[in-house]
Amino acid sequence: MVDVVGWLEESRQLIEAWINDDVAGMDPQAGSVEEAMAYSLQAGGKRLRPQLVLAAADYMEVAWDQVKPAALAVEYLHTYSLIHDDLPAMDNDDLRRGKPTSHKMFGDAMAILAGDALLTEAFVKLSTLADRGFSSAGALAAVGRLASSAGREGLVRGQVQDLAAERRDISIEALEAIHRKKTGALFEACLAIPPLLREDDAAAGALSRFGQHFGLAFQIVDDILNVIGDSAKLGKATGTDAGLGKATYPRLIGVEAARQLVMEHVGEAKRCLDAERAGILYGLLEFAVNRTW
Amino acid sequence: MVDVVGWLEESRQLIEAWINDDVAGMDPQAGSVEEAMAYSLQAGGKRLRPQLVLAAADYMEVAWDQVKPAALAVEYLHTYSLIHDDLPAMDNDDLRRGKPTSHKMFGDAMAILAGDALLTEAFVKLSTLADRGFSSAGALAAVGRLASSAGREGLVRGQVQDLAAERRDISIEALEAIHRKKTGALFEACLAIPPLLREDDAAAGALSRFGQHFGLAFQIVDDILNVIGDSAKLGKATGTDAGLGKATYPRLIGVEAARQLVMEHVGEAKRCLDAERAGILYGLLEFAVNRTW
Numbered sequence: 001m002v003d004v005v006g007w008l009e010e011s012r013q014l015i016e017a018w019i020n021d022d023v024a025g026m027d028p029q030a031g032s033v034e035e036a037m038a039y040s041l042q043a044g045g046k047r048l049r050p051q052l053v054l055a056a057a058d059y060m061e062v063a064w065d066q067v068k069p070a071a072l073a074v075e076y077l078h079t080y081s082l083i084h085d086d087l088p089a090m091d092n093d094d095l096r097r098g099k100p101t102s103h104k105m106f107g108d109a110m111a112i113l114a115g116d117a118l119l120t121e122a123f124v125k126l127s128t129l130a131d132r133g134f135s136s137a138g139a140l141a142a143v144g145r146l147a148s149s150a151g152r153e154g155l156v157r158g159q160v161q162d163l164a165a166e167r168r169d170i171s172i173e174a175l176e177a178i179h180r181k182k183t184g185a186l187f188e189a190c191l192a193i194p195p196l197l198r199e200d201d202a203a204a205g206a207l208s209r210f211g212q213h214f215g216l217a218f219q220i221v222d223d224i225l226n227v228i229g230d231s232a233k234l235g236k237a238t239g240t241d242a243g244l245g246k247a248t249y250p251r252l253i254g255v256e257a258a259r260q261l262v263m264e265h266v267g268e269a270k271r272c273l274d275a276e277r278a279g280i281l282y283g284l285l286e287f288a289v290n291r292t293w
Numbered sequence: 294m295v296d297v298v299g300w301l302e303e304s305r306q307l308i309e310a311w312i313n314d315d316v317a318g319m320d321p322q323a324g325s326v327e328e329a330m331a332y333s334l335q336a337g338g339k340r341l342r343p344q345l346v347l348a349a350a351d352y353m354e355v356a357w358d359q360v361k362p363a364a365l366a367v368e369y370l371h372t373y374s375l376i377h378d379d380l381p382a383m384d385n386d387d388l389r390r391g392k393p394t395s396h397k398m399f400g401d402a403m404a405i406l407a408g409d410a411l412l413t414e415a416f417v418k419l420s421t422l423a424d425r426g427f428s429s430a431g432a433l434a435a436v437g438r439l440a441s442s443a444g445r446e447g448l449v450r451g452q453v454q455d456l457a458a459e460r461r462d463i464s465i466e467a468l469e470a471i472h473r474k475k476t477g478a479l480f481e482a483c484l485a486i487p488p489l490l491r492e493d494d495a496a497a498g499a500l501s502r503f504g505q506h507f508g509l510a511f512q513i514v515d516d517i518l519n520v521i522g523d524s525a526k527l528g529k530a531t532g533t534d535a536g537l538g539k540a541t542y543p544r545l546i547g548v549e550a551a552r553q554l555v556m557e558h559v560g561e562a563k564r565c566l567d568a569e570r571a572g573i574l575y576g577l578l579e580f581a582v583n584r585t586w
Contacts, residue, residue, distance in 0.1 A: 026445065033445050033453045084409060089401035108382035109456055112405065113449050116377060119409065120444035123416050127437030136429035143436050144420030151413035152319065152326050156406050160326045163402055 004283030011054050011064075015047045018068055019075065036106045036114035037121075040079050044097045048288065049074040052190035052214075055280045056207055059273070060194045066132045070142060070193045073122040077146065078186060080118035081155055083111050090163065122146065129197060138197040145196055149189035158182025167245040175247050176216065183222075184215030191281075206272050210281065213269035217262045217289050223248040224258055225291075262289055297576030304347050304357075308340045311361055312368065329399045329407035330414075333372050337390050341581065342367040345483035345507075348573045349500055352566070353487045359425045363435060363486045366415040370439065371479060373411035374448055376404050383456065415439065422490060431490040438489055442482035451475025460538035468540050469509065476515075477508030484574075499565050503574065506562035510555045510582050516541040517551055518584075555582050 019041050028034035050071035057067045064071075086093040086101040087108060093101055103111035126146060129139035148154060158181030165178060188211035195203035226241045227250045241248045249258035269285055270278070312334050321327035343364035350360045357364075379386040379394040380401060386394055396404035419439060422432035441447060451474030458471060481504035488496035519534045520543045534541045542551040562578055563571075 031457065033449055037445065080409075084405055087402075087405065089405060109380075110453070112377055112380065112382060113453055116373075116408075116412065117445040117449040119412060120440050120449065123436055123440035124444060127433055127440060130430065130433055136433045137423065140420055140423055140429045140433050140436070143416055143433070147413050147416035147420060151417060152330065152410040156326055156410040156413065160403070160406055164324065 002279035002283055004280065004287055007280055007283065008051065008287065011051050012047050014064065015050045015054075015071060015075065018072055022072060033110065033113050033117050036102055036110045037079075037118055039105060040083055040096075040102050040114065040118075041076070043099050047075065048218075048284075049078050049186060049190050051284060052187060052211070053193060055284050056191045056194040058280050059207065059277050060198055060200070060203060062194050062198065066134070067129075067194055067197065069125040069128045069132065070197070073125040073146060074186065074190050074193075076118045076125065077122040077150055080115040080122070081150075081159075081186075083115040083118070085159060087111060090159070119150070122150075134197040135199060138199050141196040141199070142193045145189050145192055149185040154181055154185035154189075158185070162246075165247050168247070170247045172249075172252050175249065175252060178247075179216055179219040180212065183219045184212050187211040187215035187218070206274075210269050210272040213265040213272070214285050214288070217265035217269065217285070220249045220258050220262050220265070221289050221291065223250055224255055224262075226250075227255060295572035295576055297573065297580055300573055300576065301344065301580065304344050305340045307357065308343045308347075308364060308368065311365055315365060326403065326406050326410050329395055329403045330372075330411055332398060333376055333389075333395050333407065333411075334369070336392050340368065341511075341577075342371050342479060342483050344577065345480060345504070346486060348577050349484045349487040351573050352500065352570050353491055353493070353496060355487050355491065359427070360422075360487055360490065362418040362421045362425065363490070366418040366439060367479065367483050367486075369411045369418065370415040370443055373408040373415075374443075374452075374479075376408040376411070378452060380404060383452070412443070415443075427490040428492060431492050434489040434492070435486045438482050438485055442478040447474055447478035447482075451478070455539075458540050461540070463540045465542075465545050468542065468545060471540075472509055472512040473505065476512045477505050480504040480508035480511070499567075503562050503565040506558040506565070507578050507581070510558035510562065510578070513542045513551050513555050513558070514582050514584065516543055517548055517555075519543075520548060 023034075023038040023041055026034040026037065028038040053067055053071040053074055054064050057064055082096060083102045085091050086096055087103055094104055095101065101111070102114055106114070123143060123146075126139060126143050129142060130136045150156070158178050161178045162182055165174070188208040191207035191211040192204040195201075195207055223241065226238055226248065229238050242251070249261065253261070266285060266289055270282060273281060275282075316327075316331040316334055319327040319331065321331040346360055346364040346367055347357050350357055375389060376395045378384050379389055380396055387397055388394060394404070395407055399407070416436060416439075419432060419436045422435060423429045443449070451471050454467075454471045455475055458467070481501045484500035484504040485497040488494075488500055516534065519531050519541065522531050535544070542554065546554070559578060559582055563575060566574060568575075
């Protein structure tokens with residue numbers, strides 16, 4: 001039996017130490033874009049996406065330190081997407097993880113630029129992976145995969161569809177399509193990158209499918225927590241989706257059916273992997289769907 | 294004697310055909326982020342940055358078709374930077390190349406997302422370079438170089454410093470530092486990518502230094518044209534820098550001294566290269582500093 005809680009704590013501490021080191025190296029002076037980058041990178045959060053990279057590294061028997069640039073890259077890319085999504089022109093959120101959002105702290109211009117710089121920095125990081133014992137071909141595959149997951153066919157499309165869906169009735173299929181882009185694409189990339197670095201396409205496919213179901217389960221739980229969660233524990237306001245008239249699983253099918261759907265995706269996800277090697281990935285999945293934070 | 298005007302026209306037409314093909318493949322439907330990407334990509338412009346890629350390919354005796362993904366990548370990245378710079382939160386420009394800016398056409402949210410998607414797409418493109426006869430190591434070096442030129446130490450820093458310099462008196466050295474980031478970094482990357490793809494670091498260094506002087510000469514000419522240029526020919530308003538209280542070369546040292554500085558950078562740039570192979574690069578430089586468009 002793997003100690004998931006211990007693994008989560010150990011990996012989170014390591015990831016935060018990596019981030020703190022990297023931020024210190026950026027010399028984040030007052031008024032610089034690095035100051036705004038550092039603010040959002042160090043604002044806490046679950047660090048789930050870099051944890052997915054490390055868990056997939058475990059599955060592939062790759063050392064954590066080898067995939068460090070990839071773990072940082074996915075967290076930087078995720079942080080960029082949060083900063084831009086929070087902007088007044090988008091979701092107009094004042095709080096993120098219980099703290100003022102980037103544009104509230106630094107103004108809209110700096111928030112846009114901090115997001116741009118974080119997105120770009122993700123690719124700077126990936127470009128160093130060949131220095132850590134991976135082939136250049138593997139590192140280049142990681143670049144292609146992360147870029148595809150982030151762009152017009154991934155994260156960006158999800159956000160466009162999400163904005164378009166506000167105050168409109170959409171089907172459960174349309175909602176799933178949004179979440180597959182908005183959450184699933186990056187989850188899949190996090191899990192696929194370690195096998196891609198090893199040029200193991202079969203494992204990349206299996207881990208991607210696992211990530212797809214994980215991402216959907218995770219997003220449905222997010223929707224449920226927005227209805228029934230405790231805003232203090234979550235560090236963000238609840239009930240906001242209903243206020244925005246957003247399409248969510250609880251609204252479309254009810255909380256109980258949404259919970260059932262979560263369990264179905266958990267089952268599907270587990271079947272994608274070799275159970276003997278998947279202890280941490282299974283544990284992470286269970287933990288993420290049972291979270292109240 | 295090379296036919297620079299013919300080369301410029303031929304390369305521009307090819308680049309626009311590549312862009313049109315690529316945009317058609319994106320299926321830019323109404324209301325999609327691809328529609329907004331296509332609008333800005335097809336809004337004209339000099340196509341100077343992809344021309345720098347092709348001219349550096351000529352210098353390295355690499356076929357144009359081989360570097361096509363890199364030529365598209367730098368134009369996409371440049372277009373992203375224009376869309377974000379034009380936003381109300383930044384320079385708040387309504388017109389670009391004589392047409393409404395992206396946020397005027399599609400709203401602020403879509404303009405931010407179109408920029409994000411273009412920046413990301415640049416790295417999708419670079420990740421395909423190993424399929425065109427370059428080594429994965431060369432392609433990965435191109436990724437690292439373009440990302441570094443775009444991010445917190447390049448374009449983004451230039452924009453942050455430029456915004457901070459508005460309505461403030463800055464020194465000529467500070468102004469040059471801004472332009473080295475805001476224009477020079479991407480020029481250098483365009484020129485360095487073809488030799489990096491060939492894993493020729495010496496040529497990448499020489500072409501980078503050429504690009505640095507080219508970028509500064511180009512930016513000073515831009516400043517001069519903003520003072521004395523014809524807004525109809527330029528396709529954008531003139532006198533805007535003075536209106537914003539922006540630090541410019543003409544304002545800091547006068548138009549004549551600025552012209553003299555342009556010629557010094559042109560001379561320095563030329564000395565970086567092997568003259569026998571540099572016909573087109575020299576011609577492009579002369580053409581860019583003598584432009585009135």
